[in-house]
Amino acid sequence: MSKNPRSVLFVCNQNSVRSPLAYALADQYAKRRIYIDSAGLVTRELDPFVAQVMHEIGYDLTDHKAKTLQDLTLEDFDLVISLTSQSYDRLLSKLADSDTEVEFWPTEDPCMMEGNRSQIMEVYRKVRDELSARIEKRLSF
Template sequence: MEAAGPRPGAVLFACSLNSVRSPMAAAIARDLFPGKVYVASAGVRRGAADPFAVAVMEEIGLDIRQHRPHTFEDLEDMNFDLVITLAPEAHHRALELTRYYAVDVEYWPTGDPSATAGSREQIMAAYRNVRDGLRKRILARLGPLEATA
């Protein structure tokens, strides 16, 4: 899959609680495109920090321990080129908030790993699956990494 058009300059990742999917996606995008794309995340409602999300991100060298969940209303503005929503309610809220702006809104259906039951390893596997899926989609959507000289 190739990037759809030029790389956006500012991207917002949004999910339900801004505690798992959107902060994971934001951290991945910042890591892949440092200084190339402004990245933020938000939720429809404010959730609580998620230790499983922190753990699976640490596995790939990304630290999201300092992330504090916040909502769309906490954002200073909606000056984004692209809003990527990861949950149905976030998609509906993003469409409401951006209807008068020239902002692309894309829905990437992404399961909520916090709903996974089972052993710690089963739960961690669900979080890893979401993390790895987001990384793959972010690379595909935001374009190839530039070669460093």
């Protein structure tokens, strides 16, 4: 496990919830000391709850443009972090002959939450805060 990667890619299924959250948190933490990006297996518009929970901590994600793995050269990244089992399986096959390090961080899908707005926001905050702690620990400088 490399201690301080120079470039990190976060990957989930649609690049609309978990990977944009991780991207924004890592970007905020790293303060441009490393290159950070995010992608999905397919693309979907940014989830508005993601924009809201990041806005709460002072990060504007409104300009997020969803990308797929095909939009990037995976071997250009030192570390690729998968947030879903589907993306992890795809990454392992795509990077089997590469020096790029791949990690799997199983991350709850807050889109699956049912309830009122307040309950849903709490789940998004929980995912945000868990990712934040993990990113800070993994990308310690």
